[in-house]
Amino acid sequence: MRVHVVEDDAGVSDSLSLILQNLGHEVILYPDAEGLLRTTPPAGADTVIVDLSLPGISGGQLIRWLQKLASPPVLVVITGQSQGAIDHQLRGVSPVRVLRKPLNAESLLHVLTGD
Amino acid sequence: MDQPTVSEARLLSVLDTAADGIIVIDERARILIFNKACETMFGIGAADAIGQNVKLVMPTEYAADHDEYVGSYIRTGVKKIIGIGREVRGRHADGTVFPLELSVGEAATPEGRQFIGILRDLRPRKESEARLAELQSELVHLARVSAIDEMGAAIAHELNQPLTALMLYLQAIRRAHSRGVDINTVVGDILDKAAGEAERAGHIIQRMRQFVEKRAPERHARDLDPLIDDAIDLTLLGQRHRIRIDREEGPALPPVSVDPVQIQQIVVNLVRNAIEAASVSPEPAIRVSTRLKGDDVILDVQDNGPGIAPEALPKLFEAFASSKRRGMGLGLAISRTIAQNHGGDLLVDPGGHGKGACFSLVLPAFASATAVAGEGGADGADG
Structure with a gap:
């Protein structure tokens, strides 16, 4: 599976990419939402992992845009923010999987395999 | 000291009602007057203080130089404290050294020059500060x-x-x-x-x-x-x-x-x-x-x-x-x-x-x- 990771923190995105490759996925990293928007939109079979607090276009906005695609990819939100801030950012968004930081491999694997 | 005259007695009773410590010394730094407030402040009775050098109520490091200060002023007339007032330290009979505000005035008398020191214990103020x-x-x-x-x-x-x-x-x-x-x-x-x-x-x-x-x-x-x-x-x-x-x-x-x-x-x-x-x-x-x-x-x-x-x-x-x-x-x-x-x-x-x-x-x-x-x-x- 192809996994897109939109994360501005270099340490988090590097370690995510290592573990995802380890799990056998093809990983593409973007430091911000703009980076992803400049390329071909993710396919419906892809997974996009989005950090909520991104510089520039926010994680919430990127998720709204991705959900409007003809065949939207699987979306996973990762965030270290408080529940209140998460709810605020994701207002009006169709339900997505949310992983709170700090992340671990098990919960990531769990989310990526679908339930 | 001789028996005080009526006016001296009146003066002493006035000095004893003052809240501030008052010490009068002569040109040789001998204590002439040591009021009630001073007795409490330094833990020394007036009878024991009078006639002694004022170094009695000073910590050793001041005491060593005090005669020289008085002498220097008498010789040169350069005022270092007179009319100015400043923070100094005093010594209680029990050895406690504490901060004092001291102002000094000067009076010419028939018996020579005398210096009047007014002292206020700064500890309460220091504590609140x-x-x-x-x-x-x-x-x-x-x-x-x-x-x-x-x-x-x-x-x-x-x-x-x-x-x-x-x-x-x-x-x-x-x-x-x-x-x-x-x-x-x-x-x-x-x-x-x-x-x-x-x-x-x-x-x-x-x-x-x-x-x-x-x-x-x-x-x-x-x-x-x-x-x-x-x-x-x-x-x-x-x-x-x-x-x-x-x-x-x-x-x-x-x-x-x-x-x-x-x-x-x-x-x-x-x-x-x-x-x-x-x-x-x-x-x-x-x-x-x-x-x-x-x-x-x-x-x-x-x-x-x-x-x-x-x-x-x-x-x-x-x-x-x-x-x-x-x-x-x-x-x-x-x-x-x-x-x-x-x-x-x-x-x-x-x-x-x-x-x-x-x-x-x-x-x-x-x-x-x-x-x-x-x-x-x-x-x-x-x-």
């Missing part, structure tokens, strides 16, 4: 804790980043290892990265701890700019707004004599306020710069927000008058108090009409600060 300083330092600390509290969620987020990376690096190694994958070529690299992330988490904790720990106020000669840079880093830890920060350092600035954490507290406060003010602008930006003006080192924090409304200006530096939803509204009041305790000040140019506000922290350069401290020192009961 110390208590006040203690309360103030508690409040200053409280404001720092409150600032960290307000940034709490954002700092937790900042800690989550290295913890996430650390966990994933370790789990990547664990998984490869348990599946028998040969990772020898990369494991060193991954472990280094993991250690780097743990270090990053440690730095965040360290920076916060330094800021919130309770310490007695101190003074060190420090360069202002590195302190400012650290404080900006700390502020940005807890920052979610996107903001451009322009940083300019004044050329060859002298050091300042400061409590580094308290000064950083001011910087954190000013930078947070500036970021908040600028956040409503389409291109949020703040400028943090330092410069030298006369004998002062000045930090300017300029934002490009809307400026400060004229109606908010009179209460800007008052505690609890903030219009902000969060926090206690103590930031600027305490920042100004800290600045003034450092012999400096916190000033504001409110801006407005398309110009943002600019706060200026003024601190005396180290050299001039020591000169002022030297002048005020209590250096003995000379005269």
